Amino acid sequence: MQNTKSSKQFFEKAKTCIPGGVNSPVRAFNSVGGIPRFIRSAKGPFLYDVDGNEYVDTICSWGPAIVGHANETVISAIRESMNLGLSFGAPTEGETRLAEIIKKHLPATDMVRLTSSGTEATMSAIRLARGYTNKTKIVKFEGCYHGHVDSLLVKAGSGLLTLGNPTSGGVPDSFAAETIVLPYNNLEKLNDCFNLLGDEIAGVIIEPIAGNMNLVKPDQDFLKCLREQCTKYNSVLIFDEVMTGFRVSMGGAQEIYGIDPDLTTLGKVIGGGMPMGAVTGKKQIMEYLAPIGPVYQAGTLSGNPVAVAAGIATLTIVTKEDFFPKLTKITSEFTRELEKIAKENNIRSFCCDSVGGMFGIYFRQTIPKTFEDMMDSDVNFFKIFFHEMLANGVYLAPSPYEAGFLSVSHEGEAITKILTAAESSFKSINAKKNK
Numbered sequence: 117m118q119n120t121k122s123s124k125q126f127f128e129k130a131k132t133c134i135p136g137g138v139n140s141p142v143r144a145f146n147s148v149g150g151i152p153r154f155i156r157s158a159k160g161p162f163l164y165d166v167d168g169n170e171y172v173d174t175i176c177s178w179g180p181a182i183v184g185h186a187n188e189t190v191i192s193a194i195r196e197s198m199n200l201g202l203s204f205g206a207p208t209e210g211e212t213r214l215a216e217i218i219k220k221h222l223p224a225t226d227m228v229r230l231t232s233s234g235t236e237a238t239m240s241a242i243r244l245a246r247g248y249t250n251k252t253k254i255v256k257f258e259g260c261y262h263g264h265v266d267s268l269l270v271k272a273g274s275g276l277l278t279l280g281n282p283t284s285g286g287v288p289d290s291f292a293a294e295t296i297v298l299p300y301n302n303l304e305k306l307n308d309c310f311n312l313l314g315d316e317i318a319g320v321i322i323e324p325i326a327g328n329m330n331l332v333k334p335d336q337d338f339l340k341c342l343r344e345q346c347t348k349y350n351s352v353l354i355f356d357e358v359m360t361g362f363r364v365s366m367g368g369a370q371e372i373y374g375i376d377p378d379l380t381t382l383g384k385v386i387g388g389g390m391p392m393g394a395v396t397g398k399k400q401i402m403e404y405l406a407p408i409g410p411v412y413q414a415g416t417l418s419g420n421p422v423a424v425a426a427g428i429a430t431l432t433i434v435t436k437e438d439f440f441p442k443l444t445k446i447t448s449e450f451t452r453e454l455e456k457i458a459k460e461n462n463i464r465s466f467c468c469d470s471v472g473g474m475f476g477i478y479f480r481q482t483i484p485k486t487f488e489d490m491m492d493s494d495v496n497f498f499k500i501f502f503h504e505m506l507a508n509g510v511y512l513a514p515s516p517y518e519a520g521f522l523s524v525s526h527e528g529e530a531i532t533k534i535l536t537a538a539e540s541s542f543k544s545i546n547a548k549k550n551k
């Protein structure tokens with residue numbers, strides 16, 4: 117039995133002063149049960165908890181740790197920046213350098229505004245879409261999550277799916293009423309919506325590869341149609357690439373699918389593990405932002421120099437030519453092996469998919485295309501598998517609706533450990549079943 121004594125004690129104590137003992141709901145293990153592991157440190161592909169257990173990490177801080185935890189180059193860039201002061205409330209040269217790196221690699225980017233989180237980025241992007249078009253309605257898609265922005269917490273994916281809330285308390289109906297929710301990958305409903313309400317639609321926000329209802333890829337035609345309708349009705353197309361930006365490829369999902377969004381939101385990887393987000397996009401829209409435009413947007417710690425240093429160091433590694441081919445190969449070979457092991461052990465409701473350094477494990481027979489597909493998976497089997505894997509030293513996302521993330525540091529030993537753990541987990545599940 118794994119020792120979890122200290123995690124348990126810390127969790128009990130945390131619950132007395134932090135709601136649910138955590139500062140972001142999924143960390144509480146609500147959908148899998150058991151004791152959330154309190155983490156003391158991380159290095160490369162490994163996490164170490166307060167009881168001294170080692171885990172192969174398949175979350176990578178929900179994406180950012182793409183070059184591995186505590187990467188020497190990133191840490192020394194942070195240290196160097198820290199020594200010069202933590203925050204100035206005035207512009208720094210690093211912000212421009214980071215903006216230039218983003219602009220160089222993300223096709224649809226003329227300008228960049230930095231924020232401190234992905235939520236701030238999406239919130240600012242929809243305000244900008246409304247300010248630019250003078251229209252009010254925002255379209256989003258079922259199962260897509262765009263941070264905890266009031267009007268976007270409608271049918272919003274993993275965290276909320278796990279809690280079983282279709283939407284969140286504290287969001288007035290009148291806010292939610294400005295949000296139109298459509299099914300992902302459904303061309304017909306998309307066309308119907310624009311034909312009926314196109315003149316009122318300020319913008320459409322979408323995860324161009326969905327990663328908050330596990331991993332769900334878009335149909336090319338669906339994204340293409342979305343672009344055409346937005347152009348026709350002068351609605352702002354917002355690609356929320358907070359998760360996929362610098363994670364699925366150097367130029368994000370927009371590069372993979374060849375679609376040109378008006379605005380793109382970023383977060384996660386671009387901060388290299390420090391708090392960071394960004395709204396990026398076309399000059400004529402971005403210049404609606406204050407101080408030159410009428411749409412207000414600000415932040416005391418926006419463009420924080422230490423976070424910017426972490427971002428620049430991380431993106432410098434990620435944008436090397438061989439980085440994505442390598443990460444993509446590590447990830448796709450991993451999921452192929454995992455499927456093979458499941459098959460060899462007669463696990464039928466199981467399949468995988470991946471893109472860049474992001475993967476999905478599905479407890480169903482076929483790869484999901486929609487939110488409904490995703491909901492139709494064997495959640496109980498997932499829970500059992502999750503705990504078997506954890507006991508075998510592999511930290512999977514504690515929800516069947518989350519995607520998984522690898523880093524380049526997973527190559528070799530860490531991947532072998534996950535596959536070995538999966539094999540013994542399947543065998544142990546089968547043995548218990550046959551008893």
Ligand SMILES: *Cc1c(COP(=O)(O)O)cnc(C)c1O
Nearest residue numbers: 233234235261262263358359383
């Ligand atoms: C994580 C995420 C967000 C929110 O970012 P935070 O930094 O958690 O506020 C928004 N959109 C997508 C697609 C995300 O995955």
